[in-house]
Amino acid sequence: MDVFSQQGAKFPWESAATGREVCPEDIYGAQEIHITGDVLMAFEQYYYTTRDQKLFRTDGGWELVSAVAQYWCSRMVWSEEEQCYHIRGVMPPDEYHYQVDNSAYTNAVAQRSLNFAAGVARDFLIPVPEEWVERAKKVKVPFDAVRKYHPEYDGYSPGEPVKQADVVLLGFPLMHPMHPEVRRNDLVMYEPVTELSGPAMTWSMFAVGWLELKETQRAQGQLNKCFSNITEPFKIWVENSDGSGAVNFLTGMGGFLQAVLFGYTGFRITETNLRFDPAFPSDVNKLEVTGVSYLGSKLKFTITKEEMRIAVTKCPLHPPLEAVLEESGQRFPLHEGATSTRANSALILRQYGEKPILCLTHVVLVPGQSISFPTAAGCIQRAPSEGL
Template identity: 40%
Template sequence: MNGLYNGTSIKSHRARIPAYINIGIDSIEQSTPFVYLFVLPGMFQEILLYDKVRVEIQTYCHREYSRVLVVSVEVERMGSSKEDLTVKLKTSPGLISEDIRFKLIKCVDRVCSKTGETMEAEYPDSKPTIPVSIVYDEISDIVLTSNIHVLTVYYFMSCGVSIGETNRSYDRAIKAFEAGTLVEDHVKAWEELWNNGRIDVEGNRNLSTSIYSSLYYLLSSVPSHPDQYNWPFMGMSPTGLAHGVDEDVDYAGHVFWDQDTWMFPSIMLLHSTIGKILVQSRLDKLTTARLLAKYRGLPGAVFPWESAYTGLPTSNCPNCSRYEIHISADVSLALRQYLFLTNDSDFLEHGGTDTLMDLATFWAARVTLNPDTKLYEIHEVMGPDEWHFPVNNSAYTNTAARLAIETGVTAMIRRGQSPPSHWTDIINNMYIPLDNQYQYHPEYDRYSRGTNVKQADVILLGYPLMDKTLTKDVQENDLNYYAQVTPRGPAMTWSMFAINFLEVGNSTLAEKYFIKQSDNILPPFNVWTENADGSGAVNFHTGMGGYLQSILFGYGGIRVLEDRLNFDPQLMSSVASWNITGLDYGGNSFDMKFDRENMFITLTKSQHPVAVYLYHTQAQEQCFPHKTLSYPRQKAAFKLLPVIEIV
């Protein structure tokens, strides 16, 4: 249940709901289970074989009825026996939740309901504790009478913030079950997701399953549509919805820059409607971000390094909270990508411009003019490399801040407003550290060459920041240097090395780092760990997001610009071809296929006139629905065309 947190301030963590229908078989017989995760229909399946019965347990969070957990138990008679057979079920709800205080508990006709609230408010003066309501079926043994060969029993559990909402969700599931559409509704909802946006490769099964499972885990943590009961989506955490008890283990379920920089870009390209929900989760916290800026004595808006229910700071790392302010540029970057990918004027009118303007206002106030160089600097920060702080003039932070101010200018102009004149001066005169001798970017002022760094930092100036002042030679030098001083790193680090090495034309090193990401994928269900040795956060969505970016923005060469969407497809050495189904741009959707020689582009959904522009010949061809355009594989772009009104 997204947004359900318990604990004050830095102790805030995802509240654990007991799993009342976590079902197993209570048997003295031994059975080797066959366990599967089917990502296409979104189902977890266990098959247990005994002497007289075969038991199949399916568990899934229903995609259509998103507040409902479903468990079905199918019992099949084995052999010719005609006797009555009883399968004893057991439940493992876990320990009593220390996060939720249930006040009212009742059971009627084997359906139980509980209502209560979380134990501690995150910030009591801001928002109170969170109400919780749960409805679930009691578990009972399954009896296979002599005249029954196969029997399937369903159990449901629903949760929400009110008993009315929870009962509605439970009743919808019951009605679908009675109509015989329960499973079909779930499978169709997942089928629609896959058909609307996915990546396929031909010739490498392991790569294919890694891509599918990564996208599955990300999509499992986000809704397909805005919540119909006014319980807004509050953001993605690095470990998804199933984890978040301990800050030191799984980030307490908090929202970081991981959502904006690592998970959002690929989701937005493949599922723009879901991307809009992620964007809205930031816009919804603008008032809180303004309060935090005011508290810190600055104008504009500041997003905390970690946030949860209230949008106020929840990190237990004081130095991160104080210095790692680049998140207020990372949020701006995500909103910038959304704006350029959609040209959504409604977004600008309803919070987008205000948020981007306030973020730019914050950064314009945070800079310091050096009287000697006449350049603007940013002091006392922590960049993505959290091993070094506080530092002055983080190359990443200064570049991202400059881009945030530039995006604020763009948003205001699009809305018909005049941005402050000194913003342009800051944009044109932001100081970015550059070593003239080695022609590379030191990570920050006084960075000592040879010092190891934690993760991808400076190399992000190429992608995703797309720094316009970055030359190819300096980018290559940055990559080659920082590859030597990044001895290890969280999973997403290697995706950025892969993308940026591809950008400078070094496919050999790009492939090395692309493959290196697989060290963080654990069998049998392709669950990612934060670190390659299995340590750190588990089910690490941040790594999965980076992995998908290394395909779309790396091998796909996709770059989001204000007036176009560039792509420059390449092939991994292990595949014969690969496809993007449902790439979203400008209200349109495209299917794209790339092989060794050619690329094929089909407009599948059309909302705005669009053309394919070829850089080599400067030729431009308009796309028409369901007509496939084919070209030799090359750098190209989608460009929106003017709408011609016929009077």
């Protein structure tokens, strides 16, 4: 595609003080354009966990979001044959392949960028450009309906070697909608063909996928592969397990940390809540996560295989967060400093106004309080104001 036909804002693959592309090999900056959607997803996650109006309304956040959406629109072309939008001539996260059309990951992250931009526009009462909605709805994300998996790009043949995590990133961090069977098929399809000595962040993403599916021992087997990228005597991470590539490889470290923070806990940041769904392998007995910031509050999670406890350490917002326990249907506040334990109950922490699926018990969380319950899936959101 002619670079002069592109509009909006595109992030560089490698940058410096100027903000311009400084990658010594042109192909990465020109083709590995998923980086633009990756960066915008970080803005999205920040917006959903803080609702920082100042950044997005007055400090340039909205201009950035809308410019990225404009870029993705200019990068798409309509296919009359398939009746959908294509993104052509890219390098996917798997850097063994380049100049491919319709990278599943690239197109999915572009779709996510457009949906986020449209959502922010609605929040700010700004008219949503129709092309954002149209392209998000009709961009092609390759899917094989027979094998029930996502081909990495148009023309990918099962069994082709892959350098690093690519399609498996659709499940996490993208949270691209798919049936658990498809999620599993993607993991099974790409695990044996992914370069064993490749970049350090790869196997942590497979681990997160298997933890999602509650195949905890298989997940731990993938996570253990990460340790081959740690070198002695100072435990320094390197890019590749043979010792080659970047040294003090932050991407590998980050992948490992995400496997613990988002894999074992099941944390997922969505537009309306912070979800959790813990899963531990047999040799992990307890996990404590402190300082989880959500909508101005800070939480501490203590998780074992049997029990989960959430403590509020800071809660400046009014209204505070609300806890909703399933089964009893009873609603009650927790008094400051009190602890509530509910046996045989699963927890959902949710936004007021959403319809609960089941009969629920509500718990309003304030500083100094904690609740505990048998380990289960759930989510966290804001509580209603008094009188609502």
